Each structure stands twice: as structure tokens, then as C-alpha cells.
Amino acid sequence: MFHPKLPIGKNTTKKQITIVNCLTSREYYKKLKFNPKQAELPLSEIEYRLPILIKKGLLRGWRGKYTGYSLTTAGYDTLAIDTLVKANIIEAFGKPLGVGKESDVYDALTPNEKRVALKFHRLGRTSFKKTKLKRNYTVNYSYTPDWHHRSRIAAKKEYTALKLLYPKGVAVPEPIKQTRHVLVMDMIEGAELYHYPELPDAQAVYNETLVNVRRAYQDAHIIHGDLSPFNIILQPNQHILIIDWPQNVPTTHPNAKELLERDLRNVLTFFQRKHGLKNRLKDAVTYVTENTKN
Numbered sequence: 636m637f638h639p640k641l642p643i644g645k646n647t648t649k650k651q652i653t654i655v656n657c658l659t660s661r662e663y664y665k666k667l668k669f670n671p672k673q674a675e676l677p678l679s680e681i682e683y684r685l686p687i688l689i690k691k692g693l694l695r696g697w698r699g700k701y702t703g704y705s706l707t708t709a710g711y712d713t714l715a716i717d718t719l720v721k722a723n724i725i726e727a728f729g730k731p732l733g734v735g736k737e738s739d740v741y742d743a744l745t746p747n748e749k750r751v752a753l754k755f756h757r758l759g760r761t762s763f764k765k766t767k768l769k770r771n772y773t774v775n776y777s778y779t780p781d782w783h784h785r786s787r788i789a790a791k792k793e794y795t796a797l798k799l800l801y802p803k804g805v806a807v808p809e810p811i812k813q814t815r816h817v818l819v820m821d822m823i824e825g826a827e828l829y830h831y832p833e834l835p836d837a838q839a840v841y842n843e844t845l846v847n848v849r850r851a852y853q854d855a856h857i858i859h860g861d862l863s864p865f866n867i868i869l870q871p872n873q874h875i876l877i878i879d880w881p882q883n884v885p886t887t888h889p890n891a892k893e894l895l896e897r898d899l900r901n902v903l904t905f906f907q908r909k910h911g912l913k914n915r916l917k918d919a920v921t922y923v924t925e926n927t928k929n
């Protein structure tokens with residue numbers, strides 16, 4: 636059994652969560668001037684607990700003109716996990732399923748022992764080195780609350796897209812819940828398309844991809860915006876799923892045409908180079924955008 640029970644709840648008390656909750660604002664530093672009403676705790680208790688939260692890595696302290704505190708990524712994760720546990724959505728946490736450029740995806744169990752995937756959006760991670768150089772942050776300052784905010788927007792955008800696509804029959808993981816920067820969805824099996832040097836029927840996989848891009852375009856009126864063999868999962872049953880939708884755009888977007896062409900070109904190039912298909916971009920675009928149903 637690789638699902639250890641969640642550490643939170645056992646080691647992190649309700650009061651600690653409440654304090655961390657007070658720090659979710661976008662403000663980078665907060666003066667040590669909590670509104671006790673907001674914290675639901677007396678100031679003396681907050682002052683007692685802050686060093687404990689820093690020691691646990693949920694907050695980081697800062698000393699300058701005034702003493703300040705900011706939420707760490709672990710603190711932000713804790714808040715999201717706490718919400719999911721309280722809402723009876725997850726009960727146990729498993730191994731990492733994938734580390735993307737801008738997310739960490741984990742396996743988790745619901746109280747009914749169903750496996751789900753938790754995608755923690757992590758915007759800002761890729762540009763961390765540049766940011767650090769520019770602003771002279773110390774290593775610990777890899778995330779600011781602004782990145783937390785942006786990660787939450789990305790999670791929400793992806794969740795909204797999945798909620799729209801799934802009922803329209805587009806091959807995507809079933810969305811379950813979004814809270815803060817975390818998206819909970821159905822756990823899927825298989826691997827990214829680029830992992831397969833050979834396919835029993837490459838043309839069928841290509842066609843199925845196009846059917847789904849068309850369905851998203853015509854029935855949900857959205858374009859993926861970051862489609863590539865990295866975001867197409869081939870399941871053991873040889874059917875595909877399209878994942879990773881935070882960059883989607885509506886078909887009415889001013890750059891819709893370019894973005895759709897880029898998505899389709901990424902798919903086409905892969906199938907041409909790796910699997911010898913001869914399909915043309917022009918035909919793919921027409922197929923996705925033309926209004927007559929086949």
C-alpha cells in the first residue's frame with residue numbers, strides 16, 4: 636500500500652490552518668498586525684504559533700523594516716489539501732504521476748478508495764532562475780503569493796475547460812473539483828504519445844486526435860492552445876485522451892486561427908516524422924473548422 640494517510644490533520648492543527656489561511660492574500664509581506672477577528676484567534680496565540688508554522692515550512696519569516704510572513708508553496712498546498720480532505724474528496728495521498736513544466740501531478744485516493752489525480756499548478760517555476768537573478772531573492776523565495784494567485788487562475792481555467800469539454804464527449808479526464816491551485820480529476824492510464832516509437836495504427840490515433848480537436852472546436856468552442864504529443868495520452872485500449880488545458884482559448888479569440896494551426900501542426904509534424912503519415916495541415920484545419928458533420 637503506497638498511500639500513506641495524509642500527514643495534515645494529524646500533525647497540523649485546525650488553528651495552524653486558520654493562521655495560514657490569513658496569509659493567502661496577494662500581499663507579499665504582512666505586518667505582524669493580524670486582525671484577530673479574521674484569524675479567529677487571539678494575537679498572543681498567533682505569536683506563539685507562527686514560529687511553529689515556520690518550522691513546519693508552511694510560512695516563511697522575513698525581517699526588514701518590519702517582521703513579515705508569507706505563505707510557502709507547502710503552506711499553499713496544505714490549505715488546498717485541507718479543503719479536499721474536509722470535503723471528503725480525498726483521504727490518502729500517493730506517488731507522483733508526472734512532473735510537468737508547470738505542475739506536479741499526484742495520485743490520491745478518495746474515501747471510497749477510487750484513484751484520482753491531483754494536479755498542483757506551479758506557475759513561476761520555470762522562470763524562477765531568471766526571477767532570482769533579477770530580484771536577488773534567496774533560494775527560499777522561489778514562489779511569491781503572486782505566483783500562487785496565478786497558479787490558482789490556471790487551475791480554475793483548466794477546470795472550467797474540462798467541465799465544458801467532458802459533457803460534450805471530448806476525450807479528456809473527468810473533472811472532479813478545483814480548489815485554489817489544485818485540480819482533481821479522474822486518474823488516467825497510459826503514456827504521452829511521444830513515448831511510443833511505434834504504433835499499431837498511427838493513422839487511427841491521428842484521426843481520433845482530430846475528431847476530438849474538432850469536437851472541442853465545434854461543440855465546446857475552444858482551442859487547446861498547447862497541443863502536442865506531450866499532452867496526448869495513449870491509453871492501454873489504444874484510445875487517446877487530451878490533457879493539460881489551462882492555455883485554452885475561445886474560438887472567437889483574435890489569434891484563434893494561428894493557435895489552432897499551431898496545435899494541429901505540432902500533431903501533424905509528430906505523425907509525419909515519427910510515423911510516416913502524409914496528412915496535410917490545410918486538410919486538418921478544414922476538417923476541424925468546417926461546419927458540416929461527417
Ligand SMILES: Nc1ncnc2c1ncn2[C@@H]1O[C@H](COP(=O)(O)OP(=O)(O)OP(=O)(O)O)[C@@H](O)[C@H]1O
Binds near residue numbers: 732737739740878879
Ligand atoms: N488525470 C491524470 N491521470 C494520470 N496522470 C496524469 C493526469 N494528468 C496528468 N498526468 C500526468 O502528469 C503529466 C503532467 O501533466 P500536464 O501535462 O497536465 O501538466 P503540465 O505541467 O502542464 O505539463 P507540461 O510539461 O506539458 O507543461 C502528464 O504528462 C501525465 O503523465
Ligand SMILES: [Mg+2]
Binds near residue numbers: 735865866879
Ligand atoms: Mg503537459
